[in-house]
Amino acid sequence: MVQVFDTSIRKLKQQFGLRAKEPLPHFLVIGTQKGGTTSLHKLLSLHPDIFLPKCKEVQYFSLHADKPISWYAKHFNAAKPGQRRGDISPYYMFHPEAPRRIKQLLPKVRLIALLRDPVERTLSQYFHAHRHGFEELELHAALAAEPARLASGNHYSLQKHSYLSRSYYLEQLDRYEALFAKRQILVLRSEDLFNNTDAIWKRIQQFLHLQDQPLPMPLPRANAGQGEAKDVDPNVRAQLRRELAKTAEGIKNRYGFNWGW
Numbered sequence: 001m002v003q004v005f006d007t008s009i010r011k012l013k014q015q016f017g018l019r020a021k022e023p024l025p026h027f028l029v030i031g032t033q034k035g036g037t038t039s040l041h042k043l044l045s046l047h048p049d050i051f052l053p054k055c056k057e058v059q060y061f062s063l064h065a066d067k068p069i070s071w072y073a074k075h076f077n078a079a080k081p082g083q084r085r086g087d088i089s090p091y092y093m094f095h096p097e098a099p100r101r102i103k104q105l106l107p108k109v110r111l112i113a114l115l116r117d118p119v120e121r122t123l124s125q126y127f128h129a130h131r132h133g134f135e136e137l138e139l140h141a142a143l144a145a146e147p148a149r150l151a152s153g154n155h156y157s158l159q160k161h162s163y164l165s166r167s168y169y170l171e172q173l174d175r176y177e178a179l180f181a182k183r184q185i186l187v188l189r190s191e192d193l194f195n196n197t198d199a200i201w202k203r204i205q206q207f208l209h210l211q212d213q214p215l216p217m218p219l220p221r222a223n224a225g226q227g228e229a230k231d232v233d234p235n236v237r238a239q240l241r242r243e244l245a246k247t248a249e250g251i252k253n254r255y256g257f258n259w260g261w
Contacts, residue, residue: 022073025085027110027208028102030176031093033166034124035114036190038222041088043201046216050086050208051079058087061102062095063159069105084208091159094166099175109184110208111176115251116190117259118167118244119237123229126163131226134160139236164243170250189257194219 029037029044037056044050053075058064060072076085092098093113102109116124126142129135135142146164149157166172176185186207193200197219205212241248241261252258 023076025087027086029088029112031090033090034121035116036193037090039220042220049210051083052086057089059089061098062091093172099179103179111185113187114190115169118247119240122163122167124225127225127228168247187255
């Protein structure tokens with residue numbers, strides 16, 4: 001299967017004027033933010049048949065699409081022959097132009113999405129932004145300001161202030177499923193990655209056509225928050241559940257899992 005991937009990538013290199021020796025990724029982890037992608041990155045980096053760039057988020061199809069493809073390819077130059085090359089950039093799932101850009105360059109790529117309970121994901125992103133200085137508003141005000149911020153077309157807000165919007169998973173996955181075959185997309189529940197790691201690890205290896213390897217380490221809870229969400233007003237959490245009920249129901253119908261609410 002590596003040969004199939006490499007053949008497709010080789011043809012694209014010729015189309016875009018890349019030298020034959022310049023590599024491109026076989027798979028992308030597209031999201032979601034605060035859904036466990038950093039923890040998955042640590043696991044995948046320990047698989048001998050996987051190569052990941054030194055930086056976790058290359059962001060070529062989102063923040064750096066203006067750079068030449070050769071710039072992107074250089075991130076994978078150190079990969080060994082036969083290794084699956086991967087790019088883990090969770091902004092890809094939400095960025096409106098990323099699916100089209102990915103399809104143009106990597107039509108046969110494999111895509112992995114981790115979906116966390118959308119309410120907890122929304123809160124986690126807010127507290128992450130607040131903790132790192134991306135957000136000055138308090139929770140209620142930030143949620144209220146989100147529609148106007150995103151409607152303004154400000155790219156910073158699209159990335160940093162899209163708390164509720166990023167939790168509307170169906171709309172984001174629709175864009176990918178309209179362009180890529182179902183066999184190319186693996187959608188997993190983030191909670192299963194942490195609570196049933198061995199089984200999810202096997203599914204990921206099968207999806208990427210990797211030689212089966214035992215779990216290399218207990219799954220780390222990387223990039224975790226500081227527990228701020230536990231003190232959120234129950235009325236706010238209830239309101240978020242109402243806002244995201246259609247998303248939760250749609251995910252259950254389409255992918256067969258839910259978050260118990």
